[in-house]
Amino acid sequence: MAIDDEPPALELLVSYISKVPALDLCYSSANPLDAFSRIQQCQTDLLFIDIKMPHLNGLELLKSLTERPQVIVTTAFREYAAECFDLDALDYLVKPYRFDRFLRAISKYQKLVSTIGLDTMLDERRQGAPYMYFNVNKELVKVFLPDIVYIESIKDYIKVITEKKTIITYQRISYMEKKLPEADFVRSHKSYIVNLNKISSKRGNMLHLGRVKLPIGRIYKNRLLELLNRKISDLPV
Numbered sequence: 001m002a003i004d005d006e007p008p009a010l011e012l013l014v015s016y017i018s019k020v021p022a023l024d025l026c027y028s029s030a031n032p033l034d035a036f037s038r039i040q041q042c043q044t045d046l047l048f049i050d051i052k053m054p055h056l057n058g059l060e061l062l063k064s065l066t067e068r069p070q071v072i073v074t075t076a077f078r079e080y081a082a083e084c085f086d087l088d089a090l091d092y093l094v095k096p097y098r099f100d101r102f103l104r105a106i107s108k109y110q111k112l113v114s115t116i117g118l119d120t121m122l123d124e125r126r127q128g129a130p131y132m133y134f135n136v137n138k139e140l141v142k143v144f145l146p147d148i149v150y151i152e153s154i155k156d157y158i159k160v161i162t163e164k165k166t167i168i169t170y171q172r173i174s175y176m177e178k179k180l181p182e183a184d185f186v187r188s189h190k191s192y193i194v195n196l197n198k199i200s201s202k203r204g205n206m207l208h209l210g211r212v213k214l215p216i217g218r219i220y221k222n223r224l225l226e227l228l229n230r231k232i233s234d235l236p237v
Helices: 007-018 032-041 058-064 078-086 099-116 118-125 173-179 218-233
Strands: 046-049 070-075 091-094 131-136 139-144 148-154 157-162 166-170 185-189 192-195 201-203 206-209 212-215
Touching: 032 058, 046 058, 058 070, 058 078, 070 078, 070 099, 078 091, 091 099, 131 166, 148 173, 148 212, 173 185, 173 192, 185 212, 185 218, 192 206, 192 212
Parallel strands: 046 070, 070 091
Antiparallel strands: 131 139, 148 157, 148 192, 157 166, 185 192, 201 206, 206 212
16 A cells, blocks of 8 residues: 555556565555545555655554554655554655665565564554454354454344455344443444445435445444544544
């Protein structure tokens, strides 16, 4: 993912990324607020981010993330390097940087992945994240709550859809509604509980969670909007 409010700098970065077959750009944006929401919705392994941006600068964005991907900073200012490395930035590229310098930063990331493995990196990122165990075919399956996209009720069962897998377990959706943290999960319909951090947009009476569209129940609409507005007001300014 690439975030930079200067279009020429963002275009150059996207161009550099496209030249490296091992990199798959999932999202690029000049708007840090939009990017903040997108990071919550999809698994991002490597983030390129500028520092000085309007409304939400790069440091504020990084500090606000509960699960932070590997980060390479791209900025015209040298004075933020120490603070960025305190936030475990992998590298710090000072504009204007050439392609060979970009490749050195990518080499650091690839070396890290090859040394400890991507799955280990993801597990370390989740340390401290809340989780629940679900009984699936007599086996307890651990699910990190930030990974849950939504939960669907199927009579006396629920389907738990995460970023990587889907599990079905014997449980009522009303029980999950009480157990899940209200700050992040809300009942949006008699058949659905959604992770507020995964909502990409609301259009009419439909919620969009990436490519998934879910209906909004009439009796749940006001509470859903209240919690969505609270999420927005909690963003750093």
